[in-house]
Amino acid sequence: xxxxxxxxxxxxxxxxxxxxxxxxxxxxxxxxxxxxxxxxxxxxxxxxxxxxxxxxxxxxxxxxxxxxxxxxxxxxxxxxxxxxxxxxxxxxxxxxxxxxxxxxxxxxxxx
Amino acid sequence: xxxxxxxxxxxxxxxxxxxxxxxxxxxxxxxxxxxxxxxxxxxxxxxxxxxxxxxxxxxxxxxxxxxxxxxxxxxxxxxxxxxxxxxxxxxxxxxxxxxxxxxxxxxxxxxxxxx
Numbered sequence: 001x002x003x004x005x006x007x008x009x010x011x012x013x014x015x016x017x018x019x020x021x022x023x024x025x026x027x028x029x030x031x032x033x034x035x036x037x038x039x040x041x042x043x044x045x046x047x048x049x050x051x052x053x054x055x056x057x058x059x060x061x062x063x064x065x066x067x068x069x070x071x072x073x074x075x076x077x078x079x080x081x082x083x084x085x086x087x088x089x090x091x092x093x094x095x096x097x098x099x100x101x102x103x104x105x106x107x108x109x110x111x
Numbered sequence: 112x113x114x115x116x117x118x119x120x121x122x123x124x125x126x127x128x129x130x131x132x133x134x135x136x137x138x139x140x141x142x143x144x145x146x147x148x149x150x151x152x153x154x155x156x157x158x159x160x161x162x163x164x165x166x167x168x169x170x171x172x173x174x175x176x177x178x179x180x181x182x183x184x185x186x187x188x189x190x191x192x193x194x195x196x197x198x199x200x201x202x203x204x205x206x207x208x209x210x211x212x213x214x215x216x217x218x219x220x221x222x223x224x225x226x
Contacts, residue, residue: 098156
């Protein structure tokens with residue numbers, strides 16, 4: 001599975017959009033980009049995933065560059081409850097779907 | 112539809128005792144994954160099971176650790192003769208299949224403390 005690189009920490013003002021970047025320059029054609037978050041040592045929570053098209057759901061939007069070497073998770077109106085560690089993971093479905101976790105980005109949403 | 116259920120949420124064991132961690136996957140999910148998270152670190156894959164089969168145990172220590180997912184009942188992660196270094200949060204995840212477009216759902220974890 002391709003390795004991902006994320007900034008270790010970010011800050012965001014409450015009510016503003018939070019844009020979390022992820023680099024995955026070695027991603028291959030059949031690998032998906034998944035985002036999870038972990039709030040204060042709770043179980044990881046699935047957010048969104050995509051292959052090459054941009055995706056949106058009730059939680060977030062995922063923007064994947066045309067060359068697929070990077071992506072951005074967008075939380076459109078961050079709230080204090082969005083404070084968490086956000087993990088970007090590249091997954092090859094053929095590899096038994098085990099998730100390889102990095103250290104993620106610790107997002108602090110400030111009032 | 113209940114989520115992934117793990118119990119106990121907290122477990123304290125003395126060195127040398129056995130720890131049994133249980134995971135009931137979401138209804139309809141036949142794939143279970145176990146991960147371990149040490150303090151201030153990311154999750155590390157341990158083992159992937161389907162009903163009655165271990166598919167990938169490449170992340171599990173060769174000694175003292177075992178996992179099963181029987182035909183009936185929850186998946187069990189068993190740690191024999193626990194040591195202080197086993198203290199961690201253990202998370203279970205389940206998914207319905209291994210298709211490209213499915214996500215795994217996680218339980219709230221079992222926090223094991225070895226004293």
